[in-house]
Amino acid sequence: MKTDQPNRRFGPEFVAEQKRRYGHRRPEGRPLSYDLAVEDEYGPWRAWLDAQLALLPDKHADTYARNLWRDQNFWSDHIELAAGEALRASGLRVEYERLWGTQTPDWTVLDAEGRPIALVEVLTHSPSKELFGRMKAWHDLVERVKQIPVPVVLTVAGFRDRPLDAPDARTAKKIAQDLRRYLLSPLLQAELPSQGYRFLVMADRKTGATMQAPGMRAILVPPSGRAGVVSAQPLVAGIEEKVSKYRTLAEEAGLPLIVAAGADKFTGLGIEQLDCLLNGTPTVTVQFDYGDTYIHNPIEFQPDNPPRWAMPSELAGVLWVDNDFPFTAMWRANARARTPVPQQLTATWKR
Known part of the structure; x- marks a missing residue:
């Protein structure tokens, strides 16, 4: 991996600028x-990003550099760059957003003579805008509560049958003020009402004593905002949309079509869930955190008839890109593919 680019975008000057701004x-x-x-x-991690952007034309690298640190772009941009790195691992060349008529697949793989041998479109499974907003709102309140110099652990009383709405910024500020007043009072209460919410001071289950937070600040463990069933079904629906969009181009060009897929960390989705859907494994995965009282509405699950996904024949396979640095790539070939992928391209990918 290159780490010594003469004009690093995310080197010491970038770090200093981020500290100055935020x-x-x-x-x-x-x-x-x-x-x-x-x-x-x-x-x-930042050196890896520098290395990836150094391989792109300046106009594309500039766009990435402007956008990838934004919350809404962070994981989709990383998955896209990591897919490019996985494709280059074969020793073949790749071209970013090559124009094919009116379409621009994310990556075009080229052989040693510069001839296209595969088209690759990237898909990142992400939380909805509404879900991300709820998580961000709870995160904001957590950070405000951290400023209270009382080492206790708090949670929020919620509902069993529905999620608890997150407070807006103004309400979060008022809640933090109320909690500060409560916690600095000589009479510590177990339940702290504020702005329509009920905050609970956590106690040790064995001793009944107030749970001590590490350090000297209060810790709030709120609803995660992302509790629920983790399934690859929304991901494969997105993959099928990609195939529908690019199947004609791939067929006319006589090239295999690959979808490189990954997921935002907040979704909890991994290669395990995709494999369960590909193999028809009767498994249900649920994610939740300590502060979650509501997990998911009841679901119907038939262990003897689990959902199973068959890749469309126009799809050569799925390249899964893990979201843990340094972003391992894993290959899931389509045995029914009309146009298979050259062995040279997939040789370095994990199975």
Whole structure:
């Protein structure tokens, strides 16, 4: 991996600029990616990004550099760049957004003579805008509560049959003020009402004593905003949309069509869920955190007839891109593909 580019986009000057722009803000006012942008432990990650952008034409690299640290772009841009790296691992060349008539697949793979041998479109499974907004709102309140100098652990009383609405910014500010007043009072209550919410001071299950937070600040464990069933079905629906969009181009060009897929970390989706759907494995995956009281509405599940996905014949296979740095790629070939992928391209991918 290249780490010594003469004009690094995310080197010391970038880190200093991020600290200047956001370091003075309270944590709830910073981008969610702030720590990744400035902390030393993420230096290799930023060097990896530099290496990927150095391989792109300047206009595309400039666009990535402007957008990828935004919360809404972070994972989709990373999955797209990681897919490009996985394709290059074969030793073949790739071209970003090559124009094919009126269409621009994300990546076109080229042989040694520069002839196209595969088309690759990238798909990132992400939380809905509404879900992301709820998670961000709870995160903002968590950061406000961290400013209270009382080492207790709080949670929020919720509902069993529906999710708890997250507070808006103005309400979160009032809640933090109320909680500060409660917690700094000499009479510590177990239940703290504020702005229509009920906050609970957590106790040790064995001793009944108030649970102590590490450090000297309060910790709020709110609803995660993402509790529920984790399924690859929305992902494969998106893959089929990609196939529908690019099947004619792939057929006319006589090239295999690959969809490189990954997921935002908040979704909880991994290769395991995709494999379960491909193999028809009777498995249900649920994600939730300590602060979640509502998980999911009842679902109908038939262990003897689990859902199973058959890849469309126009699809050569799915290249799964893991969202843990350094972004491992795993290949799931389509045995029914009309146009298979050259062995040279897939040889380095994990199965």
